[in-house]
Amino acid sequence: MSYFARKLGFYVVALWAALTLNFAIPRLMPGNPVDILLAKLQQRGGTVSPETREAYALLLGGDDSQPLWSQYTNYLANLVQGDLGVSVSYYPATVSEVIMQSLPWTIVLVGVATIMAATLGVVLGALVGWRPGSWLDSLIPSTTLLAAVPYFWLALLLTYLLSRVLGWFPMQGGYDVTLTPGWDWEFISSAIHYGFLPALTIVLASIGGWLLGMRNMMVSTLSEDYILTAEAKGLTPRTILRTYASRNAVLPSVAGFAISLGFIVSGSVITEQVFSYPGIGSRLLGAVTNNDYALMQGVFLFITLGVLGANLVVDLLYGVIDPRTRARS
Template identity: 65%
Template structure:
């Protein structure tokens, strides 16, 4: 119980530090979101001082209040779920924009990350168990896809499978001309069809790392004494491979998977830009280009929470898989 309590306290402190940093970083950056918004509104007419003060209150940058009071107001707004108003999509709330973009990113990047991890771990397990086989010799080919520039691989697949063969669509998250968003099979199938090529790009570029890491850990684990003991007892080779070797070899990969799973929320800006996919990565790029500090703050906050949550979950699962981690040094 003490182990789990220490972990929870650590991540609560990390969350507080992330919230604090997320509050001060935009204020240290050059520029002012109020001035940017006023420049947009001034095209429709003159902006008075009272209007400017109202915009400062709305964006949480009231210059009349001390920074500490602004910080407390920011924490209160975050815990209420109020992340402010977006300058780029004014007067839309940041929460609404993130809520619209996040399901697209989780559906695409999340599914592709889980698929690449599961397939990579299983293939790496087999490659490490059968060293020198064709699967073991195939690993350098998979790592080649990870070594090439990500955008280059996306463009190559888009050119051959999307443009030349026309097996997949070139852009978009669904067919906006013939399908209406909703819980219908026509919309779901269109989303799967449009997300297949971006997902394939993510799987090809990441599966090699999971395979190589699992394969090397399997080779190292198979030389341990408890594996030799299990073989001497006459246990079935499949049981030795899965229950003894793979269970211990997969532990380092779980930590890497936690980080990857946490960053699923951040999306892949390159993927979403190449395929014109409507996700959180595209929203983040738009926010950076437009100096939309409220939207940037909101997206960074969601990314931070997802990474911390994923790492906390894996730390707790890690302790269940390997009880040695709960033992105090």
């Protein structure tokens, strides 16, 4: 029990440190969100008075008259209440509204693509590692080459070939704008059609890492004594592959998969930008461009919770699966 208590305590401290950095880093950037919002107001013909600026500063949580420590305590208090502030980029929408509108798109797109890439990579890696030196093994350099290709270049290449030349998929967007978002099949099929290319980009760019990692672990596992013992007992190769080799070789991939799920919240910023996909990555890029402190902090908060939560699950899971982990801690 002390093992799990120490792990929980560590992640509580890590969460506090991440929230502190989340508060400090945007404020070290040049510019002021209040000035940006007032400039937009002036462009639309509005008048800006000192009272207006003070009201907007209080609304955005950027009151310069308050000391930094007071802003920090207010920031933590608002987080506890679930108040993430108002977005400058999408004013007057709140940060929570902007994130909740974009987060499901990223979770579905990047989540499904990550699960597909991990599953295909692990299965193919196990088969390749079981028979090293085969013709399948010679395909690994091509998959690792795809992993080294920049996301934006691969996205542009797929867009040119599959959208512009062949016309199979739309080039940009998340769904047909003539449809009303809902749970009907027409909208869902449109979202799948529009999301295929971004998902394919993520799968092709990441499957090589899963395949290579699983292949190397399989090759290492096959040299263990318990594999030789299983062969000496006369077990079939399929049983050895499934019950002994794969189950032990997949453990590092399980940890990597859980951590990858934590980064799903952040999405693929470059991929979403190339395809104009309405995910959280595009919102984050827009927040950085407009010095939108509140939205940046809100997105970083969800990313932090996702990554820390995934790491916590992995640590606790390893403590249950392998008792030796608790004994060494």
